[in-house]
Amino acid sequence: MSAPTKMLSVENLNLSFGGIKAVDQVSFHIFENELLGLIGPNGAGKTTVFNMISGFYRADSGTIKLREDVINEYSPDKVNKAGIARTFQNIRLFGELTVVENVLLAMQQTETLGWIESLFRTKSYRDKEKALYDRSVELLKIFSLDHLAEEFSRNLPYGLQRKLEIVRALATKPKLLILDEPAAGMNHQETEDLKKLIHFVKQKFNLTVLLIEHDMKLIMSICERIVVLNRGIKIAEGLPSEIKANTSVIEAYLGKRS
Amino acid sequence: MNFVAKNKLLFFFISFVAVGVICQFALNSYIQALVVSFMINAIMALSLNFITGVANQFSLGQAGFMALGAYTSAVLTKVFLADQWYFIPLTALAGAVVATVAGYLVALPSFKLRGDYLAIVTMGFAEIVRVLFLNWNFVGGPRGYNGVVKWPEFLISYGFTGLALFLTFMVLYHLKISWFGRNLWALNEDEIAAEVMGTPIAKNKRFAFLFSAFFAGLGGALYGHHLGYFSPASFGFLMSVQILIFAVLGGLGSMSGSILAAGILTALPEILRSLPTGGLDIRMIVFPILLILLMILRPQGLLGRKELF
Numbered sequence A: 001m002s003a004p005t006k007m008l009s010v011e012n013l014n015l016s017f018g019g020i021k022a023v024d025q026v027s028f029h030i031f032e033n034e035l036l037g038l039i040g041p042n043g044a045g046k047t048t049v050f051n052m053i054s055g056f057y058r059a060d061s062g063t064i065k066l067r068e069d070v071i072n073e074y075s076p077d078k079v080n081k082a083g084i085a086r087t088f089q090n091i092r093l094f095g096e097l098t099v100v101e102n103v104l105l106a107m108q109q110t111e112t113l114g115w116i117e118s119l120f121r122t123k124s125y126r127d128k129e130k131a132l133y134d135r136s137v138e139l140l141k142i143f144s145l146d147h148l149a150e151e152f153s154r155n156l157p158y159g160l161q162r163k164l165e166i167v168r169a170l171a172t173k174p175k176l177l178i179l180d181e182p183a184a185g186m187n188h189q190e191t192e193d194l195k196k197l198i199h200f201v202k203q204k205f206n207l208t209v210l211l212i213e214h215d216m217k218l219i220m221s222i223c224e225r226i227v228v229l230n231r232g233i234k235i236a237e238g239l240p241s242e243i244k245a246n247t248s249v250i251e252a253y254l255g256k257r258s
Numbered sequence B: 001m002n003f004v005a006k007n008k009l010l011f012f013f014i015s016f017v018a019v020g021v022i023c024q025f026a027l028n029s030y031i032q033a034l035v036v037s038f039m040i041n042a043i044m045a046l047s048l049n050f051i052t053g054v055a056n057q058f059s060l061g062q063a064g065f066m067a068l069g070a071y072t073s074a075v076l077t078k079v080f081l082a083d084q085w086y087f088i089p090l091t092a093l094a095g096a097v098v099a100t101v102a103g104y105l106v107a108l109p110s111f112k113l114r115g116d117y118l119a120i121v122t123m124g125f126a127e128i129v130r131v132l133f134l135n136w137n138f139v140g141g142p143r144g145y146n147g148v149v150k151w152p153e154f155l156i157s158y159g160f161t162g163l164a165l166f167l168t169f170m171v172l173y174h175l176k177i178s179w180f181g182r183n184l185w186a187l188n189e190d191e192i193a194a195e196v197m198g199t200p201i202a203k204n205k206r207f208a209f210l211f212s213a214f215f216a217g218l219g220g221a222l223y224g225h226h227l228g229y230f231s232p233a234s235f236g237f238l239m240s241v242q243i244l245i246f247a248v249l250g251g252l253g254s255m256s257g258s259i260l261a262a263g264i265l266t267a268l269p270e271i272l273r274s275l276p277t278g279g280l281d282i283r284m285i286v287f288p289i290l291l292i293l294l295m296i297l298r299p300q301g302l303l304g305r306k307e308l309f
């Protein structure tokens, strides 16, 4: 068997905010179809890494490669078009849009819809809109959200908002899905459901997944490999069993024993 | 949902003709002029509502685009077209195009940054435009531009201004309910989330701004030919604010709301003026009170984001 291809490689990434080095010489990679966990205590720099990957922050130095393309300088919309979709630590749905409109908005970015046809609202344009709408509802149906299609997304219960955010990300047809603490604020049952959901979308949409999570049980049970950050520095990388036994990881989480 | 439904269009057309006929034969020229003013106000309100209501980009420079449209159209008819009124539709379009070009120059740097920066830039832009005309003696400088060609007849003025309003409404309403409008709603609510979904937000804002400038220019051109006279002072900060009030009253994001509000706010001062108050100008009292009440009771405006139909 040939070596697996890397979907994403992060090399020597650095970013400081004023005096704080939020990310310090971080390198890691994700293989195609892998599920990689990124963990670390609060303020470790996990979200900052995500924000650099998704184009919101410019790295002070280092490179981010999606397959062979260097994407450091991409704007967030270009990163998305290149094949990376993400969710947020704090849910960021369009609350004043309906559930289906949230998905539609994401899905329409992958289409070419013209100016003239929408100005005149031609038959062919209305057909395109209808087709997009139907496809959005279909996608919602896969996640049993189709009965809520016409609800305002702000009216959804918390767990379903998290789910919708993932569906919306999928609507942009990503190759790599990055999830920032999807289990935050979820109870045990919801977390179990989320676990199944992540497995499911990974298979169904043939995805590579990068996951930030604080829920250790979730991380240990679904990730194939784990990268650990602490104070901006990568302190460990390996299989879940290796990470569990790693002393510097235990120290980072529990504090050094004197 | 689909406004192109033919019977609705027919209904609007018949009502439009009926109102025109009534104005022509049953009402005096004062009311006639007021009706045309209302339609111009509605065009201005729509132009602002699109950029501020739908796209959530706070523009305080609508009067600047209006001035560019007014001066462009007036100069063209006077200098090149021998003051023939039937060129007005063409020169008004030219005025709209000039405003759009100016809009492009303003938009280029403005939408690289986020936040309320745009309000300041657009305000500055309108002020620059005003001062330029103030110092341009060829168009009268501070004395204003006299003898701008007017429409020869009420019904002609009514017809063309109505047509312009119809175009403005149809274009902006159709954009609002299209993919483009959806992009704008999304970035209106959360620019970061919209961008992550692959929406090129700067480009979308820029386009929204161009449409807004175009119709503001068109409204300005019609304003000039309706009154036959205007000066740089006509397009001061107060004008921008007045247009903003129209859009806010009708509901930011509601296109029919803007037309409704333009109707109410064009008629109201005249109704108040006609009340017997013993020489006291109660307009200046009633008007602000009504606005304050509205802000308290219905901050989202009369229609919110919804449409009348």
Ligand SMILES: Nc1ncnc2c1ncn2[C@@H]1O[C@H](COP(=O)(O)OP(=O)(O)OP(=O)(O)O)[C@@H](O)[C@H]1O
Pocket: A017, A020, A022, A040, A041, A042, A043, A044, A045, A046, A047, A048, A049, A089
């Ligand atoms: N925009 C910013 N400006 C200044 N400092 C920032 C900014 N974003 C992050 N930081 C700082 O960078 C460090 C890393 O923050 P980051 O949000 O990446 O942590 P995290 O690992 O995601 O933590 P958590 O688990 O709490 O979400 C923190 O010290 C944070 O205060």
Ligand SMILES: [Mg+2]
Pocket: A046, A047, A048, A089
């Ligand atoms: Mg975080």
